[in-house]
Amino acid sequence: MSATRLRPLAEPVISGVLLILAVTWVGTDGYRQDLAVLTVTYGLIGLGLYCHFIMGDSLSIAYNAYAAIGGYALGLVATRTGWPLLVSLPLGIVAAVVISMLLGMATRRLNGFYLAAVTLLFGEAFQAWLIDADGVTGGAEGVILTRSISVFGAELGRDHVVVIALVLMWLVALLLSRLRRSPFGVALRAKGQAAVAVEAAGVPVTALTLISLSIGAAIGSLAGAVFTSANLSILPESIPLSVAFLAVFIPFLGGRSSPWGVVIGALLVTQLTFNLNFFQGSGTLLFAVAVVAVLIFAPEGLIGLARDLTGRLVGAVNRGGRDER
Incomplete structure (x- = not known):
């Protein structure tokens, strides 16, 4: 098999190995599990943004609302119904997609700063609604799950949930990397x-935008x-x-050229903001400095930098081989 055909397989294989290492590192340690959950949360939100922002150049910032919809769907199914908790996943997805479609159609003539500003206001308004709608969302006290998630009658502990979450992020990144190379991704x-x-x-731009927003x-x-x-x-502020x-x-x-850059970026964000004790309290500032440094010295992100260094190394090896001959 040629190197050209092998290249698309490199990222999922390498990331799969890193996934196994991450699962092994997390183990049953509670603090590491918290870091893993935050990494997956940041990673999935970043992957949602990647679809329409990086690929489609349409910036929507209403992701606190979409994430809250998924979270509250799980909480409300757990506390107010006898349904299996996994039913909440499609319910949350459908509700988030419907709201994103309505918001997308209302803002279809907007782009750039104006689209970002309107979705920002929607996110703020949605969080305020979560606090005010006591009868639905529990208000400021939020929703506490009264039962754990079970699959085929077997209850899942936190250890299992964290592993499933890491695998889920890996699968979403894999699917987005395939989508990016598909005809839809090329058109987007x-x-x-x-x-x-x-x-x-002959490709309707509005439809492309709405679909990408819905996927996100x-x-x-x-x-x-x-x-x-x-x-x-x-909670409303979770x-x-x-x-x-x-x-x-x-x-x-992490790198805009691939969804795997989002996974790398999410991992770095979590480590910079929560897991570096000597920068405790200044994690967000450190993250901002890191982003500025990457934009200046590695505009294609860490993945682009790694590819550049690998290319130079391979080129140096090849030149050395030719010189020996």
Whole structure:
């Protein structure tokens, strides 16, 4: 098999090995499990943003709302119905997709700063609604799960939930990497660069945008479900709007050329903001400095930097081999 055909397999294989290492590292340690849950939450929100922001050049910042929908769907199914908790996943996805479609149609003529501003206001309004709607959401006290998740009658402990969450993030990144190379992904990326040309080719730009926003909202709702299932509770401020702002910069840190850059960026965000004791209290500032440094010295992110260094190393080896001959 040629190197060209092997190249698309490199990222999922390498990331799969890293996934196994991550699961082994987390183990049963409670603090490490917390870090893993935060990494998955940031990662899934970042992957949702990647679909329409990095590929489609349409920035929606309402991800606190989409994540809250997924989390509250799980909480309400657990406390107010006798249904299996896994039913909440499709319910949350459908609700998030419907809201994203309505919001997308209402803002279809907006782009850039104006689209970001409107979705930002929607996210703020949705969080305020969560506090005010006591009868539905529990108000400021939120929802506490009264039963644990079970699959075929077997209850899942927190250890299992964390492993499933890490695998879920890996699968979403894998599917997005395939979507990026698909005809839909090619058209979506072209829309971000030359919308007029895409429209002239017979591909409706509005439909592309709405579909990408819907995919992002569905992934965002999964982030809220993961957070809620791991912590067995959800509050209006559990996933604040600031998380969406962090997620905007995650692909720039890890690398915009691939969804796997989001996974790397999410891991770095968690480590920089929560797990470096000597920078405790300044994690967000350290993350901002790291993003600026990457944008200056490695515009394609850490994945792009690794590819560049690998290419130079391979080139040096090849030149050395030719010189010997």
